[in-house]
Amino acid sequence: MENDHSNADHSRMRLSRFFLPVLKETPSDAQIVSHQLMLRAGMVRQQSAGIYSWLPLGWKVLQKISDIVREEQNRAGAVEMLMPTIQSADLWRESGRYDDYGQEMLRITDRHERDMLFGPTNEEMITDLFRTYCRSYKDLPKLLYHIQWKFRDEIRPRFGVMRGREFLMKDTYSFDLDEAAARHAYNRMFVAYLNTFSRMGLKAVPMRADTGPIGGDLSHEFIVLAETGESEVFCHADLVEMGAPGPDVDWEGDLQPLVDQRTALYAATEEMHDADAFAQVPEDRRLSARGIEVGHIFYFGTKYSEPMKAYVTHPDQKDRPVHMGSYGVGVSRLLAAIIEAHHDDKGCIWPESVAPFGAGILNLRAGDEAADAACESAYAALSEAGLDPLYDDTKERPGGKFATADLIGLPYQLVIGPRGLKENKVEVKVRRSGETHELSPEDAVARLAERAFSNG
């Protein structure tokens, strides 16, 4: 690589140069805490009902979430690509969904008066791609995904990005020879999702789900339990505490036991709820709560391959429609869900894996020679250590800096001011617990660099 000096400053940021329009007051439009905090922390700006600009802080978190989703998809064997947001109506006429999808689909006419649409999902397009290139059982299996903006013209957008009209979604599509093979792809995604949500500090419970307008006969929703969840859910309490399988699973092997372990216990959304079955759960393990749907996986067989003629030739020389599944993660919704799960009355408390910056450096007296020097030194060292620090070098008063740091929720705050420096002390504050440590500047930087503090 040459010219990489142009990116040398990539992992460091001074607040004076950043764009962080924080709000002291809560905008009256926002009803739920994640929406309120996203507005107050300067993460998003509403441009229209259910349509948001992602300001630098929000965009950074969104990218961290995307990165985790991407890593776990790749680990599970999915291959990334990118399809366009604007699609031709013709594909949707082939599948029959152009008429079925209804007003939720944003329809557009181009200058030649051709019917186009802003994609709410991509089954048709991926099926078209598959049938163009894949004809043989030897081409299978295929597991493809992209992370892309979707648009669904919701009747009532609400709760900020939780139910926006435009939203970022990861959608994966599987192509297999038959149902048994398709179930293996389904199980891979099932396990990948457990790991994905776990890495973000979320406890997501898979629940049997209705297949909705996409159709099919095997489907699970992944639900994060939260008071502000939109739907009521019922499950065995053990499922909530069940840890994720972790990265070291045998992705080529049989994943069914892992899936069975998490589907054996009762768990269902409102529309799938079976009160009698739920009553079988021991009373002290019965959990009814509200939940946020952050992922949804489907096996739908030949629902699209049949009408769209995505056939493959089998070893017996007969052509049969390919078996498909689709697997969605609401990436932008996840950001809101993480805030719902991790906040206090002062602001966000990011899990380190998705924190927009690894640490904040608060210069309590910008302009003071000793404070400036200590901060610059810490800034360089923490950057070098890969912590991606945000250095608050502004002239704002200490109180405002503390409030902003708490609001945007960086896991650690390194607090440096003239008073402490006189005794060779700085303070490290752990955002989640609120605990503080008085240390020498050198020790504080060294211990932060070696990740010695617990954000648990």
Next chain:
RNA sequence: CGGGGCGUAGCGCAGCCUGGUAGCGCAUCUGGUUUGGGACCAGAGGGUCGCAAGUUCGAAUCUUGCCGCCCCGACCA
């Protein structure tokens, strides 16, 4: 789409009922005093009161229409 509510400065709001030169707090800018958990004093800038039509000598205020946004319900990553 049904029901309800709201549009007044970047944000939070008052004024509207009972028409008469548009206000408050925060934020912003200037000067000063301050500076370890959202400082204080003095001053300044910023609004065709969502848009349009109507009533009136006169409309933020009354009437009608439109637009936008929020909430509750039925639907969805």
